């Protein structure tokens with residue numbers, strides 16, 4: 001089976017939606033007062049996102065470097081991708097910080113959590129609804 005740009009984007013959309021479910025479950029755990037469970041779910045969330053990002057992006061770009069050229073060649077799609085990356089890159093960078101602060105800097109974690117929530121929501125919305133997959 002040949003891997004196409006739109007096929008890859010569709011797979012990434014499913015991955016983002018699945019990760020969002022994990023994040024929602026960790027928020028429910030928090031609301032129920034299960035802080036340790038929140039931490040454990042988010043450990044899985046973190047591992048799943050890192051594995052997906054490395055697997056899909058880095059490996060595929062090495063195997064098939066031109067896979068996103070069709071987006072770069074279209075000004076409208078390029079803008080949509082740029083907007084998506086405004087959320088996706090900061091939220092990816094914040095993830096290890098969230099893990100560290102969750103265990104070691106609880107007060108900082110509570111402040112960063114709001115920023116992370118906005119960035120993740122932006123990543124999911126601009127990725128799932130803003131990027132083309134057909």
Ligand code: HEM
Nearest residue numbers: 035036038039042046095098099102103106110113116117
């Ligand atoms: C986005 C919304 C999030 C909110 C509102 C939130 C909030 C919280 C709160 C209130 C605590 C308890 C801090 C305390 O005990 O004083 C906590 C703990 C923790 N959080 Fe989050 N968090 C969020 C996202 C994340 C993310 C994305 C991660 C990891 C990638 C994460 C990892 C952790 C960890 C590891 C703990 C410590 C659990 C333990 O003590 O066993 N959190 N979080």
